[in-house]
Amino acid sequence: MTEPRTVDAKETFRRVKRHFSPALAVAGKFTGQGAVEASAEGCRVTLSDGRSLLDFGSYAVALLGHRNPVVADAVRAQLDVMPASTRSVQTPVAPLAAERLAEYVGGGLGRVYFGCGGADAVEVSVKLARMATGRTTVIAVDGAFHGKTLGALALTDNPRFRAGLEPLLQGVVRVSPDDPEAVAKAVREHDVAAVVFEPVQAENGVRILDSAVLAQWCRDAHEHGAFVIADEIQVGLRRCGARSVALADGLDVDCVLLGKPLGGGVLPVSAAVGNDRLFAPLLADPMVHTATFSGHPLSTAVIPVALDLIERHAEDGERIAAAMEQGLATLREQHPDAVVDTRGRGLLWGIDFRSPELAGDVLTGLAQHGMVVSPCLSRPTTIRLLPPIVATEADVKEAMTLLTDATAGAATGA
Ligand SMILES: Cc1ncc(COP(=O)(O)O)c(C=O)c1O
Missing domain, CATH: 3.90.1150.10 (Aspartate Aminotransferase, domain 1)
Known part of the structure; x- marks a missing residue:
């Protein structure tokens, strides 16, 4: 000690x-x-x-909790062998974490991109949706919070954080969470790449969105060939009871974003967990979205341990x-x-x-x-x-x- x-x-x-x-x-x-x-x-x-x-x-x-001893042991074990990756030779740590995470989330979402913070996961999911569809419009919800990097901020609905930065990423259309027809209307007027929502808007005063409305949005988005991205950076991983709130509510989503407790409360790591269709641009060219610390062995080593503990x-x-x-x-x-x-x-x-x-x-x-x-x-x-x-x-x-x-x-x- x-x-x-x-x-x-x-x-x-x-x-x-x-x-x-x-x-x-x-x-x-x-x-x-x-x-x-x-x-x-x-x-x-x-x-x-x-x-x-x-x-x-x-x-x-x-x-x-803080300094969970099992998580801390996993960090120490990785620290003792290889905390960083060359990024030229393959680390075994991140792929194992990806396999465990994909199994954990379920819903046929088998592809994973690791970031360091929540906004990283938002950025990659929106980039992939735009690249995979060749479309620009992204639908975001009134009151949404998706982070403060420039791309994520375009989806975040808070004038205080956007002030002095407009115009942000173009093509974001905002919809009311009370309108089941909002996505159907938006796809008639715009070439929509994705719909992004938080099943529970935590930063917006813990507003629980109506899952019947979200189910309608999923149907309308898919009919139009658009993707559905559930931002569960704050509410997934059993914070709101389920591993994924959207999947537990029976929503047909293409991607679930996770972060915050994913690193066991010790390390900063986030993930976009999606299907092959959304990840097609990365399957075609894995270099189109990379970051030095994506899949960092020290951070990803804790993921299987954190998931086990959460389930326990x-x-x-x-x-x-x-x-x-x-x-x-x-x-x-x-x-x-x-x-x-x-x-x-x-x-x-x-x-x-x-x-x-x-x-x-x-x-x-x-x-x-x-x-x-x-x-x-x-x-x-x-x-x-x-x-x-x-x-x-x-x-x-x-x-x-x-x-x-x-x-x-x-x-x-x-
Ligand atoms: C739903 C949601 N998305 C994205 C983010 C951004 O995460 P980060 O602050 O780690 O970039 C947050 C952070 O609170 C969040 O609650």
């Missing part, structure tokens, strides 16, 4: 201010009350001032989901003036507060009293709870107590 490093919070914030952004330093200081992250294990993060926080946030990455905890996830639902219903009953709505699926829950200020106060109150949650990037009135699948009943109980206290405190201005 190595000694924990001494962490200098003050110096950290000076560096953040000097080399990243002053606003980031202020926000970080406020949330951590002057402390920074020191170490983490399971559902808990220890701060530089010795406090411990329950982590029900981490933007959905820590599904298996699948039933625990169901129990936590039920406890979360019940706990949040109680919160709503106790604080009807502050809490407008709660909704979610599996291990992803959103709480709507009366105002963005109230949501902000609850968020900071929680951090002060011992819990990290995530805000919603596109809906400031909603805070997001992302319990790890390895959380215990005691963790959920503690989360609910902290949430009730933080809500009461914020509602009374305490």
Whole structure:
């Protein structure tokens, strides 16, 4: 066991201010009350001032908790043999991860491209759809979040992130998630390459899209020869109960995008898992989309282990989901003036507060009293709870107590 490093919070914030952004330093200081992250294990993060926080946030990455020992062992084992690839000679690690991932996802999706972050997976799927069809239009949904790289941002529906960058990638048509005829209408007017949707829009305040509408979109897209891409970077891998939400809901999709917990909460890795038809351009010429770190052995070595662990905890996830639902219903009953709505699926829950200020106060109150949650990037009135699948009943109980206290405190201005 190595000694924990001494962490200098003050110096950290000076560096953040000097080399990243002053606003980031202020926000970080406020949330951590002057402390920074020191170490983490399971559902808990220890701060530089010795406090411990329950982590029900981490933007959905820590599904298996922090530093899961089985994942960490897989990283160490790969580190000891060959963490990087020559990219000239073939690594055996990424193909094994691809085989396991394709089996895991199912749905006849046998082709895999590995990226480092979620937006990488979005980029490749849209590129492939455009190349495979020779068409340019991509249909994206009102309120969507698909990342912030230039291509992915063209699909992301948030003026704050798009400001100063228009025109972005041309040919994106936006549709309402409430309109089952939206894709049928769009394909009559445009040459559509793909429809891209999140089955649950996590950043948009945990909005669950109607699977009957999505099924209609899939039918209409396929009739027109367009592809259907399910962005499950945040909601797949049992975050919302299923391995793939779209496939579990019986949707005929050509590609599922995964990321966040795919690296076991330790390494950054994402994947586009699709069918031969979508991947045809890469089958014809594998050089049309490459990246130095695509299929990086250290990152992809953890994928089979992470998938096994997620499956081992699948039933625990169901129990936590039920406890979360019940706990949040109680919160709503106790604080009807502050809490407008709660909704979610599996291990992803959103709480709507009366105002963005109230949501902000609850968020900071929680951090002060011992819990990290995530805000919603596109809906400031909603805070997001992302319990790890390895959380215990005691963790959920503690989360609910902290949430009730933080809500009461914020509602009374305490
Ligand atoms: C649905 C969805 N797609 C894409 C992304 C982008 O992922 P990343 O931030 O890793 O690029 C996110 C990130 O939150 C996401 O939730």
